[in-house]
Amino acid sequence: MKKTITGVQSFCKEKGFVFPNSILYGGNGLAGVWDYGHLGVELKNNIKSSWWSHFIYMNENVIGIDASILSKKQVWDASGHTQNFTDVLVKCEKCNGSFRADHLIEDVLKIQTDGMSAEKINELIKEKKITCPGCKGAFGEAKPFNLLFETNVGPIESDESKAILRPETAQLIFSNFKLVQNSSRKKLPFGIAQIGKAYRNEISPRNFLFRSREFEQMEIEFFVDPKDEACELKDISEMLKEKVLVWTEDMQKKELEEKAYSFDELIKKKIIKERWLAYWIWQYIVWFKKIGIKNENLRIRQHLTEELSHYSSQTFDIEYRFPFGFKEIVGIADRGQFDLTQHQKFSGQNQEILNNKEEKVIPHCIEPSSGLDRIFLSLLFENADTFKDDKGADYTIMHFEKSLSPVKAAVLPLVNKLKTEAKEVYTQILDLGINVQYDTSGSIGRRYARQDEIGTPFCITVDYESRDDKCVTLRDRDTKKQERIKIKDICRVLKERLYNKTHK
Helix, strand or coil: CCCCHHHHHHHHHHHCCEEECCHHHCCCCCCCCEEECHHHHHHHHHHHHHHHHHHHHCCCCEEECCCCCEEEHHHHHHHCHHHHCEEEEEEECCCCCEEEHHHHHHHHHCCCCCCCCHHHHHHHHHHCCCCCCCCCCCECCCEEEECCEEEECCCCCCCCCEEEECCCCHHHHHHCHHHHHHHHCCCCCEEEEEEEEEECCCCCCECCCCECCEEEEEEEEEEECCCCHHHCCCCCHHHHHCEEEEECHHHHHCCCCCEEEEHHHHHHCCCCCCHHHHHHHHHHHHHHHHCCCCHHHEEEEECCHHHCCCCCCEEEEEEEEECCEEEEEEEEEEEECHHHHHHHHHHCCCCCEECCCCCEECCEEEEEEEEHHHHHHHHHHHHEEEEECCCCCEEEEECCCHHHCCCCEEEEECCHHHHHHHHHHHHHHHCCCCCEEECCCCCHHHHHHHHHHHCCCEEEEECCHHHHHCEEEEEECCCCCEEEEEHHHHHHHHHHHHHCCCCC
């Protein structure tokens, strides 16, 4: 697999990770929409399971919901999305091609364009004489373009029937806030988490899964009262010592390179103003280590003041080092009281709850939000190892962390005469409840190679000796070590090595 965006896209299509949507009907399919194949859905589900375990099950003060994709337009009026959820659009006056203006300028001038206004974009297009990359035609005036997908519910179209396909999962957490808090009896500080699809009518989707029109988010809205001592985050030594690569607002404006800081330094220098903001950034760094993303490929970027969302007082992105540069995979924002206050105002329903002093408050919110598809993409780049084999051909191994691997083990009879014995081993392993493949096609070397390509941690070969010694050969993907294991012990050994647990 070539470590380029086209290389990974081709690999995903060929191996069954991701397909272009509607490709059956010609062209390149429906732009910005992707279908996950038999391996992709397994990897994606494993990422979600790991995230849910780390952020919800291991945090007693975080609980989950699963809200609907459709919601009333009033939800998005309150949040500001119907007014502010825009990107800047430019159209070619010759070929009528549409482009996201900030990305166009970034590509042509190789400058940072985060937060750039339509006025500044128009100025740069004229000053630098930027033309359409397709036909070299002139551009018209740059204008804001709203990204919301709107539809009507029911047979009669009216203002009341208008609904929005959610552009983020967050607002459904806010609109359900009182219901969740009342039913769960959670006290501040606490969080509400959700994994789910979101929809944005992107002007120009690009870079495969990185920027698409349908995608999946993993979000937490974490509620605190800054005036309540019970909500103060106590020092966590492991967090304070952790070092991360940081690109502050000051560094960006002075065109300086990023620098390593400990979280202790980030808090003391007030680069990160809210300690809970620092905590959730750290939690993502910890989780990324768990799933096999190295610190050296991550960077924390502070949002410039002019690019901050209308609701945020401070935002940091965790960026991954893609072949096309450092790009956001997680955003952590201090949303303050904006969302709950807005929903209280627009709905007329009180959103106050009691703090730990029995005072009525509208909590402040810290939001860690991640893009599942972007993390999926980063894991493909992070784990792919392609080299030349003994015959000079490309050989790829996907070194996924074992619990994330789409297929956990493959059972391979050395020859077809051993199918009966191999099927018995395969059936035995199914009892573990893991995704295991049974493969008889091709030489044993070719079958090992196929499993290496999709990241299968263990191959189990049944050979002629298995009939006599009641053992199989267990091959490790990463070390290539092969060892004989008793058939009666294979489930225990697999479980121990996959999850560090004993199988009973």
